[in-house]
Amino acid sequence: MRKLLLVLAFFSVNGLFSQQLESTELEELASKFTKASFPMYRELLSIPSDANYPEDIELNVQWCENAFQSRNFTTTRIKTDYVPLLLAERKAKSAQKTVLIYLQLDGQPVDSTKWFQESPWVPVLKQQNEKGDWEQIPWENIENYEDDWRVFARAASDAKGPVAMFLAALDAIESLNIEPNFNMKVIMDFEEELGSPHLPKAVKDNSDLLRADMLIILDGPVHNSNKPTLVFGARGIAQMQLTTYGPIVPQHSGHYGNYAPNPALRLSKLLASMKDDDGRVTIPGFYDGVHIDEATEKILKSVPDDETKIKNRLKIVKPDKVGSYYQEAIQYPSLNILGMESGWVREQTRTIVPSQAIAELDMRLVQGSDPQRLIGLVQKHIEAQGYYVIGKEPTDAERMKYDKIATFTHKVFYHSFQTDFNTEVGQWLQRAYNRAYAVDPIRIRMGGGSIPISPFVTTLGIPAVLVTTVNSDNNQHSPNENLRLGNYRNGVKAMIAFLTEAL
Amino acid sequence: MRKLLLVLAFFSVNGLFSQQLESTELEELASKFTKASFPMYRELLSIPSDANYPEDIELNVQWCENAFQSRNFTTTRIKTDYVPLLLAERKAKSAQKTVLIYLQLDGQPVDSTKWFQESPWVPVLKQQNEKGDWEQIPWENIENYEDDWRVFARAASDAKGPVAMFLAALDAIESLNIEPNFNMKVIMDFEEELGSPHLPKAVKDNSDLLRADMLIILDGPVHNSNKPTLVFGARGIAQMQLTTYGPIVPQHSGHYGNYAPNPALRLSKLLASMKDDDGRVTIPGFYDGVHIDEATEKILKSVPDDETKIKNRLKIVKPDKVGSYYQEAIQYPSLNILGMESGWVREQTRTIVPSQAIAELDMRLVQGSDPQRLIGLVQKHIEAQGYYVIGKEPTDAERMKYDKIATFTHKVFYHSFQTDFNTEVGQWLQRAYNRAYAVDPIRIRMGGGSIPISPFVTTLGIPAVLVTTVNSDNNQHSPNENLRLGNYRNGVKAMIAFLTEAL
Known part of the structure; x- marks a missing residue:
């Protein structure tokens, strides 16, 4: 030296x-x-x-x-x-x-209750045993550490x-x-x-x-x-919230099933209309502005992703087809349903026509694709399905004027x-x-x-x-x-x- | 006398x-x-x-x-x-x-906390005041009751x-x-x-x-x-539960949005495919067996329903079009989404691809339309959308074998x-x-x-x-x-x- x-x-x-x-x-x-x-x-x-x-x-x-x-x-x-x-x-x-x-x-x-150690703020040294469990070893052993040992904190x-x-x-x-x-x-x-x-x-x-x-x-x-x-x-991230409406309060599904419009059906139809069976957004223009040239494709393909391993971990047979491989998929903006709720399910189920249905969505953003433009495309698509789109809950007067109403709010959190x-x-x-x-x-x-x-x-x-x-x-x-x-x-x-x- | x-x-x-x-x-x-x-x-x-x-x-x-x-x-x-x-x-x-x-x-x-009286099991007599509120009056007044007075219990x-x-x-x-x-x-x-x-x-x-x-x-x-x-x-009633699947546990929507199939989208597509925009079931044969003859139609139409009043109470502009009027609508079996849930919404929203989506449905049953036949039609329809339909949660092996899996369970509660x-x-x-x-x-x-x-x-x-x-x-x-x-x-x-x- x-x-x-x-x-x-x-x-x-x-x-x-x-x-x-x-x-x-x-x-x-x-x-x-x-x-x-x-x-x-x-x-x-x-x-x-x-x-x-x-x-x-x-x-x-x-x-x-x-x-x-x-x-x-x-x-x-x-x-x-x-x-x-x-x-x-x-x-x-x-x-x-x-x-x-x-x-x-x-x-x-x-x-802390979910940590297998005294405190998350007291670091410990662990090695994995033959069963795959992590066993604590004295901190002093770190002097002669092995690469696979880990510090937990x-x-x-x-x-x-x-x-x-x-x-x-x-x-x-x-x-x-x-x-x-x-x-x-x-x-x-x-x-x-x-x-x-x-x-x-x-x-x-x-x-x-x-x-x-x-x-x-x-x-x-x-x-x-x-x-x-x-x-x-x-990728950047924007979030959107979409709400559809049925009767102003939940109605007995016996008395009003076949009569009161169901907001969960309406929400389902809206969401279903946005993407195809392979998870590709069908709203025209959504993927505009994304260009992958040959040199970039070469580097994307050089990433040693083991997709068999990913699919096995996620327990899925076929991924969405936005890209033909994982790295390509990430180059595109995504439109993803984070959550959805209407009425009650499982042991809380009630025999009603729900009064509203809500979906939370996020959009992962990429360069060349302005988030406001993407949000605008989604909103226009909802309007094209016959919806009166507003940024807040409809008033009674609005409910009595428009058959289909959607509340649509959005926020861009991080840009890409x-x-x-x-x-x-x-x-x-x-x-x-x-x-x-x-x-x-x-x-x-x-x-x-x-x-x-x-x-x-x-x-x-x-x-x-x-x-x-x-x-x-x-x-x-x-x-x-x-x-x-x-x-x-x-x-x-x-x-x-x-x-x-x-x- | x-x-x-x-x-x-x-x-x-x-x-x-x-x-x-x-x-x-x-x-x-x-x-x-x-x-x-x-x-x-x-x-x-x-x-x-x-x-x-x-x-x-x-x-x-x-x-x-x-x-x-x-x-x-x-x-x-x-x-x-x-x-x-x-x-x-x-x-x-x-x-x-x-x-x-x-x-x-x-x-x-x-x-009891939601009752405006001492106890739901202690009946009280009330009359409505000019503001529309119900005011308690001494029980003894019932000797000279008016028709619009009510007993609350x-x-x-x-x-x-x-x-x-x-x-x-x-x-x-x-x-x-x-x-x-x-x-x-x-x-x-x-x-x-x-x-x-x-x-x-x-x-x-x-x-x-x-x-x-x-x-x-x-x-x-x-x-x-x-x-x-x-x-x-x-009408009788049968209930159904429908679950669709994405990744086995929720995945980060940044890393897997555009890659992991979204179960909420899948559920939306299934539900959306069952009914048209006017709330009519589009599964062929669903309304078979219902016949309304002239004499019956006359009696149905003699019911003095005030649909303007109903619509105003429900705050809806256009009812579903299963029937052309309320009494007719009730003559048909209904297929109604009672509740729907996937991931998390509102303040609980998480940026994930959910692992599953669930819908509760009920079917109101009428004569001439066997519930098992109707349930069978729904199940066949789900299968026709490319789903492997089972009566319980899929195993890992099933997840790795079938792209689209739906769990579908059902029970007939009351016949019509x-x-x-x-x-x-x-x-x-x-x-x-x-x-x-x-x-x-x-x-x-x-x-x-x-x-x-x-x-x-x-x-x-x-x-x-x-x-x-x-x-x-x-x-x-x-x-x-x-x-x-x-x-x-x-x-x-x-x-x-x-x-x-x-x-």
């Missing part, structure tokens, strides 16, 4: 240091600083971070202030109407570029794991006296699990402070093949974002990954889920890529959240790789 | 007594015995009669035993696996015919009111020393509101004991015009019954009503609701007619059930009329 250090020190002066840290060296460095960082990771996980408790969040903010200040960052609290955002900055000598790095510190709420993967990995990577390059050839602005979100309601305004109000050339998001699971993965986009594979940030990360792993990373063009990233992308006008690290079976958002230690080390490695990759 | 008595006494010997009690005399007699019976009615309503409490039911049985024994009936308890049925018999000299009379004693369960209308009216009518003819020229078998049901689950077996096991030439049912509201009404039939207008019982009652009211009663060919009468009709092989008496706005099955006193008196009058009508 000494020899290596000398070489690096030399190249560092020339600003050409980074290319010299090849895969094996990165692996060794990541191994060393992974182990060294476990006490820090354990400490961080021990601070409760449900954003519904601002007093707990404050402890997390303070912890981050200390962590970054001690690593030569300057920190700034960005106030919001709730918990603050934290910005940590570190300039590099003769840097040309600034990279904004997004970290999330808060965890999902916990139901709330936020272990989502997303304090990546925070600890990033700090470990900083320590790793510091130990070699390396500094990145770009400025770093680390923005820390302490209310992501609440939907980051104050983020859009904070980004807008602090756009100068946050200005950067690109954004990388240290959050999210790698592809379920568990191979290194970069994610270049995420999508970064071209060939942008500077994409190529830079790809170089780093190629150096670290000697093979191309899995590149996901569009993640199916939605994240509150578009305020950065749209307000700051910068491209964004997710550097994902954690195992996909981490029970994120569920009890018994965990992080696989092999993924932790690989994450540290990926982060050292991009920190040492010239921009 | 004395002169009348003498005349009656004379004709009684000849068995020709009854025709002499003309409308005015019936009215006077009914008035007198209505007032005389109020203490008895009050006492009967004061005995709780929710059939979920057998110890309360026992008190009602005992009360009925006393009431009928003191009126020269012999009583027999017919045991069942739950509460008994009570049979009270009184033979008439030289009677040719036997009339079975059905009474129901138990009331719906009560939610559980079972006031459904169906202890008719029980008290019948006892009052018996007392009225007794006061004139008249006896019917037919034998009476009064069968009392103490678990009707539970669906009379033990009735079919009891009727079968005691068919000799119950043998009669006809059945009259002293239950149910008159037509909503509040004019004297005979009901010649009631329908009596021709021109049968002996119909003509006999019509003669009595013509004498009492000087105009034809409203004759309902088929009531929309369902009653547990078919065991009598099918097992004993006798025709049945409902002699309805109570006001249609009596809040039956709801809090604040009541009986209008004008209806009480008119009921007593109708009952005196048929008791004094020769068979």
